[in-house]
Amino acid sequence: MTLTQDRASVRSPGRLADLFERGLAAPICLTWELTYACNLACVHCLSSSGRRDPRELTTAECEAVIDTLRRMQVFYVNIGGGEPTVRPDFWELVDYATAHHVGVKFSTNGVRLDAAAARRLAGSDYVDVQISLDGATPEVNDAVRGAGSYATALRAMTNLAAAGFRGFKLSVVVTRHNVSQLDAFSQIAGRFGAQLRLTRLRPSGRGADVWPELHPTAGQQRELYDWLAAHGEQVLTGDSFFHLSPYGEPLPGLNLCGAGRVVCLIDPVGDVYACPFAIHENFLAGNVRQPGGFEAVWRDAPLFARLRAPQTGGACRSCGFYDSCRGGCMAAKFFTGLPLDGPDPECVRGHGEAALAAAGLAARPHPAADHSHRPGRRAVPVTIARRPPGRSCDENPLAPPAPAEPGRP
């Protein structure tokens, strides 16, 4: 997404960020993770994906969500996972969404993007693709995303370019090991007629375990800011790096935490979280299966009302840079054990490092759900149901009794 901020402003009653802090009638950026199943096991996976969850939304339930998004005039959804293309009804759902004028941008590791799939995608104005690649060389990428994943992504990009798909996205999570490769990523994107997208490494999901070793150092953050400032609007960031704004001029984008205000996440079992990086019960707003569906959750969830209320700024309020970083990323603070009204763990003024040292490792919360592959276990195929199973054991004879899950409908 490109935000053409201030383009059409007339007698502005305030900055766009100020308007958006109070929340919108519907999200601008809705992330929808279709499945927890994934062929890869990236060490920094935000959703701790690997195995499908038997409670995942059925095809009919997904179509009902799309009907709701159309009614709410959500322009497009960012579909992810897991690896969304391994859902057998993936293409059917893409077609359903685009036929109902809900645009689709989906993130993939490229595993299913053969020549035929690439041709099909190139033919639609309503579909955009993001290929994930976390190293400009196989060594750097495969250390994070797994053996062979670099080759898979390059093959998918080759197929998209050959099919004439221009402007798809090459999506990179910036780490300590690839931050020196930003120019090389630009060259790869250029080679395939793609656009580079850089996002921030969050300590969410399995990312919590590797964040201390993988997140860019303070010196690298400065390099990253300078690189982003020099490349401006040619590079997409999903508004990821607003915590770096105190280095100088604000980076392009809204520069605010959009959680529950302009973004949210629907997970594979229909749970609605405040943002894609906050899969934890503290940020669970509701479920699309409850009465009123997604629309009621977005409009009425008490959690979202709190996020849309004016924020105090807490410990950051006295900092002269609060207006440019707004305290940074809620999820990054939460999963590193920091208070939500204090500094971001990567605060460029250095307040995060001190807070991390004070909080200690014990303060870090445990992620809510873990669908990681379990070493030594053979995969059990789980089918996508057309309607929800009446009981768990209708789906899988080995299913344990349903545990009591507070907060889940």
Added chain:
Amino acid sequence: MRPEPFGALLYHFGTRRLSFLKNQTVLAVVRSLADHPSARAACAAAGVPDAELPAYARALAALADSKMITERTLA
């Protein structure tokens, strides 16, 4: 075009760009462009004071640049 409490959001599927109309008056102008012979007439009908016409002209030009609004074609 999606109405919002502050004005409206616009999204163009071809350019994949999002734009904002930051108040109700500019929303009324954009909505009624097709019904008026000129942008100036649409602004007048929406009650835009003469002094603010240049700001509205810039906003509409920005929307035209990003292809959110286009010159009408003869039916």
